[in-house]
Amino acid sequence: DTAGHAHFLIKEISEQPSAVERTLSGRVDERFATAHLGGLNLDAREARAFRRVKILGCGSAYYSGELGAQLIEELARIPAHAEPASEFRYRNPVIEADTLYIAVSQSGETYDTLAAVQEIKRKGGRVLGVVNTVGSAIARECDGGVYLHAGPEISVASTKAFTSTAVAFALIALHFGRVHDLSPADGRRICAGLKALPGQIREILAKEEEIAKLAAQYAQNAGMMFVGRVRGWPVAREGAQKLKEVSYVHAEAYPASELKHGPLALIGPELPTVAVVPDDELVEKNLTTMGEIRARHGRVLMVGHTAPDPKYAEDCILIPKNEPELDPILLGIPLQLLAYHAAVALERDVDKPRNLAKSVTVE
């Protein structure tokens, strides 16, 4: 049951502090500034041997894999890419011995992801799972992996599993980083950042009422644009996905720097933009993009850490700052609340959106 919440979706959004605590539990090693993930079944020599990481998943699992690829590249400096598992399995993929494959799935039963894992194994590749459901088909098929321990997710739209997956990737990236060249000081910084996440997620959840008011306004538009750069880009993609899944408001995500190469033509008073703006070295670039949108009379809702000059954004959702590498995990949470409250305002079937299934176990 929904334990007093109006829907499973908001129950699961609210459960994220404890879901993240469980994903982290017993895995953060502050003494050696690393992460312990016994289920990976890789010793340090094997973990060093991979030259590339390829992450596979569907829907929100794929977008959380994009956050994971970003974390692995940043902390471990191993080239990493995410790809939809469905595309991968149908294109006769080249399987390389020095690539580590990682399959992401909340349910562990998504057929396209399972088929991708089977294809990798058939060709002799090494594949790990980042999976929520213990003993599921994908978990059993993989050579090892990380369980999320996020607890059951009932609502079709994924929220706590998405966030816990990103946290699991931060642990994997920290572990791989520390068998490569990530310094103990940086390792300790990430350990402290990980431990701060649950409390900071609670602070973001406390802004629900403020976000609900904005959602009710923005839901009146036929569509929305979501933009982000580098660390903000996977967050923007998942934000757009969440909005379209549960509210049926059309949403498009673009890398902020790509806007002027085409989609800027869409911008006007009738198409507002959500700008995901981490407080990193790209913040000025993001403000420039927001300025370009405002110059075309597009309304901007900024999700970030520091209030900009009001000329850049009509509306702002400000959230606490963690470490730059981990901030994307936090920036996704207000976008979940935005999608949820847009769906509520439009009286949608929040937990069971039309045409969708929680787990697609057929081709």
Ligand code: BG6
């Ligand atoms: C989709 C669901 O069909 O499957 C999404 O509607 C989900 O919410 C995706 O992200 C992948 O599911 P799983 O269980 O493999 O993470």
